[in-house]
Amino acid sequence: MTAPLTKDKIEQLAPDQASLGAALKLMKPTSWPMLVRNDDSALLWGECQGSGAAPYRVIVSPADVGYKCTCPSRKFPCKHVLAVMWMHCESPERFEQGSTPDWVQDWLSRRQRTASTNALDVSAGPQNKPATSIRAALAEAEDEEKPSDPKAIERAEAQRQRLRKEREASVRASLDDLDRWILDQLNLGLAGFAQRAAQSTKTLSTRLVDAKAQGLASRLEALAADIYRVPEHMRADLAFERLAALSLISSAYRHQTKLPPPLRADVRRVTSWTLRREELLADPQAPRLAGDWIVAATRSEVQPDKLRRLEAWLLHASPPNDAPAVALLIDFVPVSGGSASSSFFAGETLSAEVVFYPSATPLRALIATPTPASAETINWPGFPAGLGAALAEYENALARQPWIDYWPLRASALTVDRLSAQQLALTDSDGYIVPIERAQTDILTTLLGLGPISALFIWDGTSATLLAADTSIGRWHDT
Amino acid sequence: MPSSPVLSAQDLGRVKQAMLLGLARQPLGIPAPLQPLAAATPDRDAVLTVLALAGQQQRFQRPARHEGVEPISEAARRVHEDPRQILPEAARRALLRLANGVEKSLADAVMSAAARRVAASGLRLHPFDLPRLIPHIKADARCLGLAERAYLALTVSREAVATPTVLDNEITRENWTGFQKIHRIAFLRDERRKHAGGARTLLQDVFKSEPANVRGDLLGALDVGLGVDDLPFLESLASDRADSVRAVAARLVAAVPGTPAFTARLSEAARCFVRSSLSVGGILKRIGLAGTVAVTFKPTASSNHGERHAQLARLFEGFSVAEVGATAGLTVAEVIAAIPTDDQAVFAAFSQRAMRDDDTPTMMQLAKARLTAAESPAHVLAWLASNLTEHVSLDFGNSLLNSDVFEAALQRLQEADTATAMKDDGTLIWTAAVLPTSLLASFLAKLEPLLPTTTRAAREFAALTLALDAPTQRR
Numbered sequence: 001m002t003a004p005l006t007k008d009k010i011e012q013l014a015p016d017q018a019s020l021g022a023a024l025k026l027m028k029p030t031s032w033p034m035l036v037r038n039d040d041s042a043l044l045w046g047e048c049q050g051s052g053a054a055p056y057r058v059i060v061s062p063a064d065v066g067y068k069c070t071c072p073s074r075k076f077p078c079k080h081v082l083a084v085m086w087m088h089c090e091s092p093e094r095f096e097q098g099s100t101p102d103w104v105q106d107w108l109s110r111r112q113r114t115a116s117t118n119a120l121d122v123s124a125g126p127q128n129k130p131a132t133s134i135r136a137a138l139a140e141a142e143d144e145e146k147p148s149d150p151k152a153i154e155r156a157e158a159q160r161q162r163l164r165k166e167r168e169a170s171v172r173a174s175l176d177d178l179d180r181w182i183l184d185q186l187n188l189g190l191a192g193f194a195q196r197a198a199q200s201t202k203t204l205s206t207r208l209v210d211a212k213a214q215g216l217a218s219r220l221e222a223l224a225a226d227i228y229r230v231p232e233h234m235r236a237d238l239a240f241e242r243l244a245a246l247s248l249i250s251s252a253y254r255h256q257t258k259l260p261p262p263l264r265a266d267v268r269r270v271t272s273w274t275l276r277r278e279e280l281l282a283d284p285q286a287p288r289l290a291g292d293w294i295v296a297a298t299r300s301e302v303q304p305d306k307l308r309r310l311e312a313w314l315l316h317a318s319p320p321n322d323a324p325a326v327a328l329l330i331d332f333v334p335v336s337g338g339s340a341s342s343s344f345f346a347g348e349t350l351s352a353e354v355v356f357y358p359s360a361t362p363l364r365a366l367i368a369t370p371t372p373a374s375a376e377t378i379n380w381p382g383f384p385a386g387l388g389a390a391l392a393e394y395e396n397a398l399a400r401q402p403w404i405d406y407w408p409l410r411a412s413a414l415t416v417d418r419l420s421a422q423q424l425a426l427t428d429s430d431g432y433i434v435p436i437e438r439a440q441t442d443i444l445t446t447l448l449g450l451g452p453i454s455a456l457f458i459w460d461g462t463s464a465t466l467l468a469a470d471t472s473i474g475r476w477h478d479t
Numbered sequence: 480m481p482s483s484p485v486l487s488a489q490d491l492g493r494v495k496q497a498m499l500l501g502l503a504r505q506p507l508g509i510p511a512p513l514q515p516l517a518a519a520t521p522d523r524d525a526v527l528t529v530l531a532l533a534g535q536q537q538r539f540q541r542p543a544r545h546e547g548v549e550p551i552s553e554a555a556r557r558v559h560e561d562p563r564q565i566l567p568e569a570a571r572r573a574l575l576r577l578a579n580g581v582e583k584s585l586a587d588a589v590m591s592a593a594a595r596r597v598a599a600s601g602l603r604l605h606p607f608d609l610p611r612l613i614p615h616i617k618a619d620a621r622c623l624g625l626a627e628r629a630y631l632a633l634t635v636s637r638e639a640v641a642t643p644t645v646l647d648n649e650i651t652r653e654n655w656t657g658f659q660k661i662h663r664i665a666f667l668r669d670e671r672r673k674h675a676g677g678a679r680t681l682l683q684d685v686f687k688s689e690p691a692n693v694r695g696d697l698l699g700a701l702d703v704g705l706g707v708d709d710l711p712f713l714e715s716l717a718s719d720r721a722d723s724v725r726a727v728a729a730r731l732v733a734a735v736p737g738t739p740a741f742t743a744r745l746s747e748a749a750r751c752f753v754r755s756s757l758s759v760g761g762i763l764k765r766i767g768l769a770g771t772v773a774v775t776f777k778p779t780a781s782s783n784h785g786e787r788h789a790q791l792a793r794l795f796e797g798f799s800v801a802e803v804g805a806t807a808g809l810t811v812a813e814v815i816a817a818i819p820t821d822d823q824a825v826f827a828a829f830s831q832r833a834m835r836d837d838d839t840p841t842m843m844q845l846a847k848a849r850l851t852a853a854e855s856p857a858h859v860l861a862w863l864a865s866n867l868t869e870h871v872s873l874d875f876g877n878s879l880l881n882s883d884v885f886e887a888a889l890q891r892l893q894e895a896d897t898a899t900a901m902k903d904d905g906t907l908i909w910t911a912a913v914l915p916t917s918l919l920a921s922f923l924a925k926l927e928p929l930l931p932t933t934t935r936a937a938r939e940f941a942a943l944t945l946a947l948d949a950p951t952q953r954r
């Protein structure tokens with residue numbers, strides 16, 4: 001595809017020996033959920049899960065040794081770029097052939113094609129920097145793998161335990177704050193909660209962030225935003241249910257040792273403790289499901305914390321009994337980074353193994369074994385007929401994890417009907433009626449008058465958001 | 480719900496009422512069924528336990544059943560009753576990728592051109608894509624078939640539902656007054672081409688009942704097939720109550736062929752084209768240009784550029800190349816070749832007339848002449864794409880792809896070193912839009928050296944055309 005990258009070149013490029021050592025540590029497959037090459041554009045790119053919410057995106061042009069990484073490192077090239085180059089030298093088979101996504105195209109278009117002034121002139125050799133060597137990095141890595149001083153290990157472990165205990169204490173103290181705040185709201189009355197929600201939740205959420213209870217803080221911020229998304233007559237009910245859920249979480253966290261492990265994982269995650277991507281990928285206990293998946297919908301939403309939440313909803317083509325039929329992939333990118341879209345295209349299909357975050361109601365997931373997406377159509381899976389069974393599925397999920405905000409439901413033999421000028425609904429022959437989110441009214445009018453449809457939709461207890469539908473004239477996808 | 484609710488409806492109502500009003504005003508009595516649970520968590524305020532359980536119980540309430548739904552409206556049904564077939568899936572994907580990738584400033588024009596390509600293939604857009612595409616194409620009557628009009632009636636212009644004829648499959652002499660203005664103008668022009676007098680009568684019958692702005696625009700459609708038979712009606716409008724209508728009528732009267740004013744103006748326009756004398760030819764021959772200019776354009780217009788433009792625009796307004804050529808004793812090709820490439824006014828006048836007459840050969844000849852200019856061909860191609868009812872001829876397409884101006888545009892994009900300069904100014908996308916299918920392969924080959932981001936939209940347009948023309952992919 002391109003002029004081969006050699007280890008010599010990489011050694012010359014590396015800013016220092018430490019960078020090569022760090023790159024070597026990054027070469028684990030779990031660090032790179034995505035490694036792609038494109039022979040047409042002669043580019044390599046990948047995503048490396050760093051400590052941030054969004055993975056670092058790395059692009060390398062082997063032909064002129066140009067590169068770009070989204071990490072904040074001030075070393076050029078950074079360890080991520082070096083790792084991609086190194087992996088390409090050593091294990092080119094790890095790079096899947098794929099088409100260039102928008103973010104790669106954007107970088108490409110910004111580059112001057114002729115002048116590679118930004119790319120390093122490898123042939124010129126190192127200038128004013130100590131010699132770097134891959135061999136030395138390998139030797140260092142070998143040294144590090146050897147058992148070091150047992151006392152040092154003990155000290156490091158003790159330090160980790162101490163920090164963990166401090167964080168636990170901090171989170172528990174923040175739960176006391178939360179309880180007090182809920183009681184204050186109840187004393188004031190939830191009828192007027194909407195008017196004071198923005199200010200009141202902001203003060204508490206700041207304290208929760210300081211106390212490392214980021215999950216609770218996000219829930220509070222979402223409540224302040226959501227309260228104005230529902231009609232006025234539903235606001236008090238929304239506050240009632242959301243505060244009830246927060247109260248449940250608070251109580252569950254305090255008594256987490258009595259909870260079954262999946263639910264315990266849920267309450268810890270929803271409060272404060274996140275699971276890193278590589279931890280999940282390396283967890284043999286995490287539920288996994290392989291097979292053909294339909295990308296049912298891609299959604300993008302800006303959160304109150306200025307992160308854009310990119311969702312891809314995957315629907316398994318033939319889920320085994322009792323296995324999750326739907327997987328939700330979530331990425332976060334900073335809003336300040338400009339427009340961003342999911343790397344998936346609604347309607348495409350992929351064959352992949354998906355690993356779910358441990359949960360009483362597995363839904364959020366990661367792709368464990370990425371494969372190139374395909375435009376080929378696969379059969380729409382069979383769904384239970386009518387809304388009754390779907391609503392029972394929601395209740396079942398709610399019973400298993402009481403604080404879920406929404407749940408994906410599947411039902412067939414439905415029609416889209418109009419309740420009023422601005423309100424559509426999913427209905428079935430048993431007389432069940434599920435109102436559809438008003439924001440979808442215009443885009444779903446084209447489903448009015450179609451015969452029975454089979455639909456995947458999110459249900460939050462009051463309104464449905466259609467994700468995808470199989471109809472007599474083809475599939476509808478939310479994008 | 481997995482089991483029967485713990486709280487009765489009355490208990491739940493009481494709990495909610497207290498919490499909504501505020502416990503400071505209405506203290507909460509712990510409902511009896513929850514007292515054991517509250518007692519089991521002595522470390523916590525019982526109110527929080529009650530809130531958690533009551534709120535959770537409420538979440539299990541199912542939505543109401545047997546609420547009335549409105550019957551499916553005619554517009555909703557008509558979206559799916561359009562007799563045209565839906566475009567094939569490959570074309571649909573290309574169309575959506577085009578919509579996602581096209582430059583925003585070009586989006587309306589490009590998506591309209593794409594929708595016209597779909598319509599020209601006898602197909603229609605997928606109904607599910609209408610929410611995405613309608614904002615781009617709603618102003619172009621040529622893109623709006625039954626399904627599109629029905630969707631607009633459902634969403635963008637809900638008032639149109641009150642006029643049921645908008646949901647008729649075809650616009651006819653019987654129902655044309657029920658359609659929106661853009662459709663009525665297009666219909667009237669078509670009718671004028673078929674039977675000028677009959678179309679005028681159609682308009683006359685409803686003219687007085689229309690509001691002023693509609694009257695003026697509908698009247699403007701009479702410029703197609705204008706003749707002396709139209710004079711009585713046009714002259715009667717000199718007393719119309721609206722200034723705008725009187726102005727349109729006066730403009731049309733001046734453009735009626737056969738009138739003394741028209742004939743005098745045509746003669747003056749024809750005199751601008753002068754066949755070169757032999758002596759001039761000799762000079763040109765010596766400098767190597769002999770034979771390239773047989774006719775020269777020598778208007779007696781002001782030397783001031785702005786004044787000259789206005790004078791020529793007035794002089795040539797409404798004339799076709801053929802009319803001027805016949806009066807001057809020249810062929811169409813000679814007239815077009817004589818117009819200086821930097822003269823906008825005469826080109827514009829001839830182009831307007833060719834568009835109005837749907838005169839594809841003249842439109843292409845005019846465009847070909849303009850493509851020799853040094854500037855980007857984008858605007859000429861955009862004009863062609865927006866006004867041709869079909870793609871350009873094979874000969875024109877070949878000339879375009881091999882022209883210096885097109886090669887120069889490719890060269891500029893290839894050598895661009897800024898993000899702005901790397902963007903297609905429209906040359907590529909409009910070329911893709913006007914070319915016949917058989918030339919798309921060589922067009923795509925010419926794009927190879929360019930960056931994918933520069934060529935993405937043009938490639939998608941080409942993919943759309945190829946998919947539309949692939950008979951095996953049709954449903």
